[in-house]
Amino acid sequence: EAQVTQNPRYLITVTGKKLTVTCSQNMNHEYMSWYRQDPGLGLRQIYYSMNVEVTDKGDVPEGYKVSRKEKRNFPLILESPSPNQTSLYFCASRARGGPSYGYTFGSGTRLTVV
Amino acid sequence: TQLLEQSPQFLSIQEGENLTVYCNSSSVFSSLQWYRQEPGEGPVLLVTVVTGGEVKKLKRLTFQFGDARKDSSLHITAAQPGDTGLYLCAGAGEGGGGNKLTFGTGTQLKVEL
Numbered sequence: 509e510a511q512v513t514q515n516p517r518y519l520i521t522v523t524g525k526k527l528t529v530t531c532s533q534n535m536n537h538e539y540m541s542w543y544r545q546d547p548g549l550g551l552r553q554i555y556y557s558m559n560v561e562v563t564d565k566g567d568v569p570e571g572y573k574v575s576r577k578e579k580r581n582f583p584l585i586l587e588s589p590s591p592n593q594t595s596l597y598f599c600a601s602r603a604r605g606g607p608s609y610g611y612t613f614g615s616g617t618r619l620t621v622v
Numbered sequence: 623t624q625l626l627e628q629s630p631q632f633l634s635i636q637e638g639e640n641l642t643v644y645c646n647s648s649s650v651f652s653s654l655q656w657y658r659q660e661p662g663e664g665p666v667l668l669v670t671v672v673t674g675g676e677v678k679k680l681k682r683l684t685f686q687f688g689d690a691r692k693d694s695s696l697h698i699t700a701a702q703p704g705d706t707g708l709y710l711c712a713g714a715g716e717g718g719g720g721n722k723l724t725f726g727t728g729t730q731l732k733v734e735l
Contacts, residue, residue, distance in 0.1 A: 552725075
């Protein structure tokens with residue numbers, strides 16, 4: 509089944525403790541992206557990647573890092589999480605061929621930073 | 623930064639009613655996508671519209687892209703409880719911004735029996 513898999517689904521952590529949210533897709537998609545979803549603010553892009561070793565900032569990149577060493581994986585790293593990073597996070601991927609190709613989203617990671 | 627405003631924010635209707643959700647921006651988009659999101663899940667793509675004035679139908683759902691490619695609408699005919707969910711529009715920027723989707727804040731639809 510074609511899918512984007514995120515782990516973990518739920519995570520509670522303490523301020524300052526480094527964490528990684530993994531994302532993997534099995535569709536051989538070139539483009540991958542991370543979004544956060546907050547009430548009243550909608551989905552906002554954190555980082556995106558157009559291919560292996562090619563990443564760029566989205567609208568809200570502060571406090572996050574990403575890497576794209578392999579085509580299928582696009583982990584999101586929070587080096588020193590803070591409470592304002594409590595949110596619902598989504599990884600998404602799409603094929604190359606223009607923006608008219610829709611994204612396939614993962615099921616989300618609900619992160620709470622205390 | 624491109625912004626997309628959706629209206630209404632919330633909509634509660636009875637089964638069988640019709641409804642329209644609007645997605646407006648002052649920016650031009652190369653394409654506009656509509657997604658539906660259910661609780662605990664990621665958004666799922668419903669349709670992509672690319673050409674100004676384009677109309678696409680998906681069973682009881684009709685999507686329209688404005689002539690100037692700045693706005694879009696989603697019309698649902700004879701809504702059913704299964705249509706309940708969060709509807710999101712998302713615009714792809716032109717040129718180099720085409721890799722980024724800007725999402726609207728969403729319309730929460732509830733269809734009751």
